[in-house]
Amino acid sequence: MTDEVEPAGMTARARTRRLAATAVMSISLVVSGAATAGARPPDTPEYAAGVVIGELATGNAAAAWQNLHPAQQRIVSQQAYKACRASKGTLAIDTTNTRAVSKSKARITIPGTNVKALSSALVIKLVLTNGQSQNITVHEIRVKRAWRYILNASEVAACRDS
Numbered sequence: 001m002t003d004e005v006e007p008a009g010m011t012a013r014a015r016t017r018r019l020a021a022t023a024v025m026s027i028s029l030v031v032s033g034a035a036t037a038g039a040r041p042p043d044t045p046e047y048a049a050g051v052v053i054g055e056l057a058t059g060n061a062a063a064a065w066q067n068l069h070p071a072q073q074r075i076v077s078q079q080a081y082k083a084c085r086a087s088k089g090t091l092a093i094d095t096t097n098t099r100a101v102s103k104s105k106a107r108i109t110i111p112g113t114n115v116k117a118l119s120s121a122l123v124i125k126l127v128l129t130n131g132q133s134q135n136i137t138v139h140e141i142r143v144k145r146a147w148r149y150i151l152n153a154s155e156v157a158a159c160r161d162s
Contacts, residue, residue, distance in 0.1 A: 045120035045140035048147030084159035
């Protein structure tokens with residue numbers, strides 16, 4: 001990675017977008033291997049998780065909701081999800097250190113539903129710009145031709161439609 005000078009007057013939102021875009025690339029490239037310029041994005045759960053992390057890091061809850069598993073979309077409306085995410089704020093990610101550290105398969109019941117599915121469970125070491133880090137588990141489930149993520153039980157409870 002090369003050192004880049006930020007343009008004078010770059011807004012905080014633009015800096016966050018730059019960080020999030022780099023986080024997406026970092027996660028996908030570290031786990032999936034480098035992609036060729038101009039090639040289609042990798043069709044992997046790692047890449048899909050990186051996209052969602054990027055969307056949430058930039059405050060784009062509407063786009064993240066579009067990548068939510070349809071079974072959870074039925075119980076958490078886009079409006080409720082956006083309000084729930086807005087109350088949590090955005091993530092300031094240290095992209096040089098955020099990476100997927102493991103991947104496994106798991107047969108799960110999607111929280112808030114009775115739907116059973118085979119999940120790719122990814123453990124991602126999420127490092128924030130303040131130096132704090134935490135391992136998070138992200139579940140990606142194949143739905144038709146796309147990877148969809150799921151909320152955990154506490155997120156469903158917090159964001160669910162009344």
